[in-house]
Amino acid sequence: MADKGSTGLTPGEFDEDQPSPAELKLDVLIALELGTGSPAAEVLWKKVRWAMPADVKVRQQVKRKVDGRTTDVEARGGGRRLLCEDKLADGLFRRDQVESYRKEVLLDPKHTRALVIAPKKFVEKARLPAPLAKVAVEDLAEALNAAAQGLASSTSDPGEALACSYRYRAQALLDLCKSNSPAFSDLHVAFSRAYDERAQEIAGGRVRLPETALATGGGLQGSLADPCAAR
Numbered sequence: 001m002a003d004k005g006s007t008g009l010t011p012g013e014f015d016e017d018q019p020s021p022a023e024l025k026l027d028v029l030i031a032l033e034l035g036t037g038s039p040a041a042e043v044l045w046k047k048v049r050w051a052m053p054a055d056v057k058v059r060q061q062v063k064r065k066v067d068g069r070t071t072d073v074e075a076r077g078g079g080r081r082l083l084c085e086d087k088l089a090d091g092l093f094r095r096d097q098v099e100s101y102r103k104e105v106l107l108d109p110k111h112t113r114a115l116v117i118a119p120k121k122f123v124e125k126a127r128l129p130a131p132l133a134k135v136a137v138e139d140l141a142e143a144l145n146a147a148a149q150g151l152a153s154s155t156s157d158p159g160e161a162l163a164c165s166y167r168y169r170a171q172a173l174l175d176l177c178k179s180n181s182p183a184f185s186d187l188h189v190a191f192s193r194a195y196d197e198r199a200q201e202i203a204g205g206r207v208r209l210p211e212t213a214l215a216t217g218g219g220l221q222g223s224l225a226d227p228c229a230a231r
Contacts, residue, residue, distance in 0.1 A: 019072075026086045026137070026176050027072045029169065030117055031058045033140065034075040034082070038166070039147040040140035040173075045082070047135045048113035053077025066103045080111050087118035087126075089179040092192060095200045098128060105131055119177035137173050144170035 019027065033040040035058040045052040056077035061070055064083075073084040085101060087093075101114040109131065116126060116134040123136045148166035151159050 020088075022088055022176060023072075023086060023091075025172075026088065026117075027060055029173055029176075030073045030084055030086055031060055032169070034058045034073065034084075038169075039143040040169075043140055043143045044084070044115060044117070044135060047115060047133050048082065050080060050082075050113065051078075053080065064100060064104045066107060067100055069097070069100050071101075071104075080113070081108075083112065083114040085114070085116050087116060087122050089119040089121040089177055091118065091122055092196070093126075095197050098132065101132055102129055119179075121177075121179055137177050141170040141173040144173070 030044075032038075034044065034056055035041075037052060037054075037056060041056075042052050054077070056075050058073065058075050060073055062074040063069070064071055071083045072086045075082040075084070083101060083104065085097070105112045105114050114132050116123070116128060116132065117140075118126070118134070118137060120136045120138050123134050126134055128134055144166040148163040148170070151163035151166075154160060154163065
């Protein structure tokens with residue numbers, strides 16, 4: 001068995017295969033919306049200019065064909081495939097992650113689309129090449145709350161239960177939009193990305209700079225400060 005070391009990653013694994021609890025929660029919520037064909041799911045399908053299929057199969061943590069890297073949530077329906085990459089407010093793209101999704105879509109552009117789903121703080125700064133699209137988590141919550149409001153006049157138990165479910169899921173999504181770190185300058189972001197890229201070259205994905213490192217007094221607390229030490 002390969003040694004996973006202190007990072008928990010087998011040498012050569014990509015760190016996106018080790019999501020945080022909050023990232024996993026977002027993945028589950030996105031999968032739930034897509035699987036139930038909710039108003040939030042309709043927003044996602046419309047963002048890639050497809051009508052929402054009547055029958056959708058959803059899976060999490062699916063390997064992409066182009067390079068074996070992991071897709072957070074994949075939805076299939078009507079002969080089409082929607083790939084979803086979920087990010088938190090303070091998240092970062094991993095090395096070549098965006099390009100990996102672009103190449104996957106281009107393998108079958110007629111039947112494949114890819115979306116980055118994240119809080120507005122992340123979405124507003126994300127620069128994505130065509131044909132990738134992006135959508136804010138807050139927009140999904142808004143769609144759910146609007147649907148719940150539309151059911152406000154319902155007197156049936158199923159209608160009231162559905163409205164309650166929409167409101168609960170909307171709040172759960174909004175809770176994940178909170179930022180746990182101050183807004184970083186372009187220099188901070190550039191440093192973090194450069195560090196991760198160098199660590200990837202040296203350590204094969206076993207080491208990266210924690211997203212909270214720059215918000216903890218400037219130190220590399222809880223991380224391996226020298227990627228060379230991972231050899």
